[in-house]
Amino acid sequence: MMTGVVQMLTENLPVLLPLMVIQIILMATALISLARTKQTRGPKWMWVLLIIFVNTLGPVAYFIFGRSEEG
Amino acid sequence: MQWITIYKKEWLEILRNYKWIWVPLVFILFCIIDPLSTYYLPVIIEATGGLPEGAVFDLPTPPPSEAFMMSISQLNTLGVLVLALITMGSISGEKKSGVAELVLVKPVSHLSYLTAKWAAASTLLILSAAIGLIASWYYVQLLFGDLPFTAVAAAIFFYSLWILFLTSISLFMNAWSRIPGLVLFFTLAALMIMSLVTSVFSKYLAWSPARLSSYLRSLLITGDVPADLWYTSLVTAAMTLLLLYAGTKRLKKSSMLS
Numbered sequence: 001m002m003t004g005v006v007q008m009l010t011e012n013l014p015v016l017l018p019l020m021v022i023q024i025i026l027m028a029t030a031l032i033s034l035a036r037t038k039q040t041r042g043p044k045w046m047w048v049l050l051i052i053f054v055n056t057l058g059p060v061a062y063f064i065f066g067r068s069e070e071g
Numbered sequence: 072m073q074w075i076t077i078y079k080k081e082w083l084e085i086l087r088n089y090k091w092i093w094v095p096l097v098f099i100l101f102c103i104i105d106p107l108s109t110y111y112l113p114v115i116i117e118a119t120g121g122l123p124e125g126a127v128f129d130l131p132t133p134p135p136s137e138a139f140m141m142s143i144s145q146l147n148t149l150g151v152l153v154l155a156l157i158t159m160g161s162i163s164g165e166k167k168s169g170v171a172e173l174v175l176v177k178p179v180s181h182l183s184y185l186t187a188k189w190a191a192a193s194t195l196l197i198l199s200a201a202i203g204l205i206a207s208w209y210y211v212q213l214l215f216g217d218l219p220f221t222a223v224a225a226a227i228f229f230y231s232l233w234i235l236f237l238t239s240i241s242l243f244m245n246a247w248s249r250i251p252g253l254v255l256f257f258t259l260a261a262l263m264i265m266s267l268v269t270s271v272f273s274k275y276l277a278w279s280p281a282r283l284s285s286y287l288r289s290l291l292i293t294g295d296v297p298a299d300l301w302y303t304s305l306v307t308a309a310m311t312l313l314l315l316y317a318g319t320k321r322l323k324k325s326s327m328l329s
Contacts, residue, residue: 004118005118006263012111015107015213015214016208018103018206018252019100022099023100026093026096026097029092029096033088033089056097056100060093060097062157063088063089063090063093064153067088
């Protein structure tokens with residue numbers, strides 16, 4: 001069954017690739033922004049984990065709630 | 072001109088805090104996730120263990136217009152939430168930190184201050200929604216079938232009016248409260264009450280802004296703009312202007328008090 005899933009993924013790569021690229025850009029942007037700010041709301045390592053492991057919602061939550069006073 | 076200056080300053084902030092990257096990306100994700108998961112539903116069911124033996128479950132493929140409407144309804148829920156979240160502090164946060172007083176001490180009219188902020192936020196959100204909907208159109212074209220681009224372009228145009236209206240509600244609430252959380256709450260509550268009232272008195276409120284996106288469905292199916300949509304757009308535009316005017320009034324009053 002696993003091979004079926006892998007085959008399906010490779011067959012549909014043109015459709016799924018943009019989705020993955022968008023999520024990776026989103027994650028990278030959040031990480032760059034995190035590295036550049038001095039202070040965040042809550043500990044930085046928590047945001048790193050959230051951004052990397054929580055798909056889409058992690059970076060968005062960071063951008064909306066994580067950034068303390070804009071500098 | 073001062074209006075242009077404030078507008079530019081708002082855009083500088085949008086560029087600095089990465090909104091120009093993440094808002095369009097998130098809107099694209101919102102727009103494409105439903106058409107994609109609908110298309111792959113049989114595969115997903117198969118991959119997660121399949122249906123029980125003998126179960127017959129016919130999954131109809133939605134027509135292209137319906138698949139595209141999924142993106143619009145996704146924008147109407149998650150998109151609106153993001154809109155309210157990123158605009159909730161646009162004045163109220165500045166009031167709290169004192170930046171608003173600094174800006175308004177200079178000969179800047181309250182009207183330009185409010186409308187420039189409204190225009191900057193709306194530009195970002197309209198561009199994001201347009202990019203998202205075009206991405207959705209690409210996938211609909213690829214996976215579900217033909218949907219004329221003229222209908223999609225018209226839908227984007229009318230949806231932009233809805234976004235202008237939504238940001239004007241949020242900025243109106245911004246003029247009222249200093250607490251971003253309250254602005255968010257009042258914005259979402261106003262929307263909920265509006266859609267509730269519209270559905271209860273649907274007979275009389277055919278042109279309520281809350282029905283704008285439901286008229287988009289017939290636009291996408293038939294390809295021409297229903298008359299009701301024109302009238303709804305007029306009402307929406309009028310209410311947007313009214314909200315901006317009332318917000319300016321309120322802002323003037325509150326800065327005289329402080």
